[in-house]
Amino acid sequence: MNTRPIRFFHRGEVVEVADLPPTTTVLQYLREHAGCTGTKEGCAEGDCGACTVLQGELGADGQLALHNVNACTQFLPTLDGRALLTVEDLGGPGQLNPAQQALVDCHGSQCGFCTPGFVMSLTACYETHQAAGTKPTRQQLADALAGNLCRCTGYRPILDAGEQMFEGPARCVDRAPIAAALQVLANDAPLDYGPAGVRFHAPQTVSDLARLREAHPRATLLAGSTDVGLWVNKQFRDLGDIIYTGRIAALREIRREDSALRIGAAASLEDSWAALDAIVPRLRELWLRFASPPVRHAGTLGGNIANGSPIGDGAPALIALGADVILRRGATQRRIRLQDFYVDYMKKDLQPGEFVEALHVPLPGDDWQFSAHKVAKRHDSDISAVCAVLALRVDAGLVREARFAFGGMAGIVKRAAAAEAAVIDQPWNEATARAAAAALPQDFQPMTDMRASSAYRLKVAQNLFTKMWLETAAAASIGIWPSLQEVPA
Numbered sequence: 001m002n003t004r005p006i007r008f009f010h011r012g013e014v015v016e017v018a019d020l021p022p023t024t025t026v027l028q029y030l031r032e033h034a035g036c037t038g039t040k041e042g043c044a045e046g047d048c049g050a051c052t053v054l055q056g057e058l059g060a061d062g063q064l065a066l067h068n069v070n071a072c073t074q075f076l077p078t079l080d081g082r083a084l085l086t087v088e089d090l091g092g093p094g095q096l097n098p099a100q101q102a103l104v105d106c107h108g109s110q111c112g113f114c115t116p117g118f119v120m121s122l123t124a125c126y127e128t129h130q131a132a133g134t135k136p137t138r139q140q141l142a143d144a145l146a147g148n149l150c151r152c153t154g155y156r157p158i159l160d161a162g163e164q165m166f167e168g169p170a171r172c173v174d175r176a177p178i179a180a181a182l183q184v185l186a187n188d189a190p191l192d193y194g195p196a197g198v199r200f201h202a203p204q205t206v207s208d209l210a211r212l213r214e215a216h217p218r219a220t221l222l223a224g225s226t227d228v229g230l231w232v233n234k235q236f237r238d239l240g241d242i243i244y245t246g247r248i249a250a251l252r253e254i255r256r257e258d259s260a261l262r263i264g265a266a267a268s269l270e271d272s273w274a275a276l277d278a279i280v281p282r283l284r285e286l287w288l289r290f291a292s293p294p295v296r297h298a299g300t301l302g303g304n305i306a307n308g309s310p311i312g313d314g315a316p317a318l319i320a321l322g323a324d325v326i327l328r329r330g331a332t333q334r335r336i337r338l339q340d341f342y343v344d345y346m347k348k349d350l351q352p353g354e355f356v357e358a359l360h361v362p363l364p365g366d367d368w369q370f371s372a373h374k375v376a377k378r379h380d381s382d383i384s385a386v387c388a389v390l391a392l393r394v395d396a397g398l399v400r401e402a403r404f405a406f407g408g409m410a411g412i413v414k415r416a417a418a419a420e421a422a423v424i425d426q427p428w429n430e431a432t433a434r435a436a437a438a439a440l441p442q443d444f445q446p447m448t449d450m451r452a453s454s455a456y457r458l459k460v461a462q463n464l465f466t467k468m469w470l471e472t473a474a475a476a477s478i479g480i481w482p483s484l485q486e487v488p489a
Helices: 026-032 099-106 115-132 138-145 157-165 176-185 204-214 228-233 268-279 281-289 293-298 299-308 312-322 417-423 430-440 454-477 482-486
Strands: 006-010 015-016 053-057 064-070 083-085 191-193 199-201 220-223 242-244 255-258 259-263 324-329 332-337 341-346 355-362 368-375 386-394 398-407
Touching: 006 176, 015 176, 026 083, 053 115, 053 176, 053 293, 053 312, 064 115, 064 293, 083 176, 099 115, 099 157, 115 138, 115 293, 115 368, 138 157, 138 176, 199 220, 199 430, 204 242, 204 324, 204 355, 259 268, 259 299, 268 281, 268 293, 268 312, 268 368, 281 386, 299 312, 299 355, 312 368, 312 386, 312 398, 368 454, 398 417, 398 430, 417 430
Parallel strands: 006 083, 199 242, 220 242
Antiparallel strands: 006 015, 053 064, 053 083, 191 199, 255 259, 259 355, 324 332, 324 355, 368 386, 386 398
């Protein structure tokens, strides 16, 4: 790859940066180098939304896609070949854009510190719904703003503004000049950047990634930066050389393969969860409560899985679905069950030079039923105390297979073997659900920490079996899961 500057579209033109460290965040660039101080720093960990910006890139169809992301966790080189829009880019001479005007009219701002972030998330929502010819419900607006916190006004006037901005004729971002600039940037050579000796590699093919990973097994593998960004912001870690996966189209692909779904390791969390929700609608609440839209637009499901955190919400869902992880080293692929990938706390079955290439998710049959739950102190954008995805296959009223996957209950995400054994070949009824709950202490002795006590974690996890029974019984009563109608009395 050829050494060259970072090139991206910003403030109406292509910008080149050649002298900043690779771990300079987009937020630092905006405030300290570009003079765009409308974007604020609040938490510096992707939680408060004060730094929200829009990132634009060309999709596979050649159309410009705009997504809200957190500037505080994104490294500047990840903008290469993309567009950056901030609050300074909205509206026009003497005219506010629809989100800005609605916030003024509805008194949605008090101290104003968080307001630019809300403007950007509201604008992202506005652009998405105008393109689709739809108008969001108030709940959809609340979901779209899950990554933005306000300390002084309360959220009612902000939601009022979200509804009001759709009144009147559409006034969307002018996408033509952005798309034209990105088409030119698409001809650039793959980025190999590093003015101070530390390299930031952005390969564009899987084979180039595999070659770089073998050559630099100690380099930091970077996907969405929603976690790695905190290593720099909060832990002040030196990442060394960086290999970025976000420019590899093949790794961002999600496709059907026979009776399975293949999710590339660099596919965004938002796209990945949308695909999973399409095959298992019971996962929808887990999708909406997985971080926030800015985090889901930047982060990847492959990165969430490769991280190996015991409180990651992706692994319970995928393990309950019976997913495999596809690993690659050089030209060699290795496929193992995801439940076997986690060896111990933050330790994975991952060899030097090997990386996660994709996830293979079997499509469940109609005889499978799922129940997914995230228990946390805060409803939106919080870390789980317990995350559970419970899956059953029932035939003729008897449980034939069970996969009960829990996060937050042990040093790794894992299945509850004793609870599963308690339900196999038993009629699926309330008594069997209680038997699974009674067996759960054989599987887990949870820790006590700032998020929950051991006793609370165990009790709430046990209660989820009863909740699943109530959900499936209700589904059977309206014919959604017919096999339950055959449950013995």
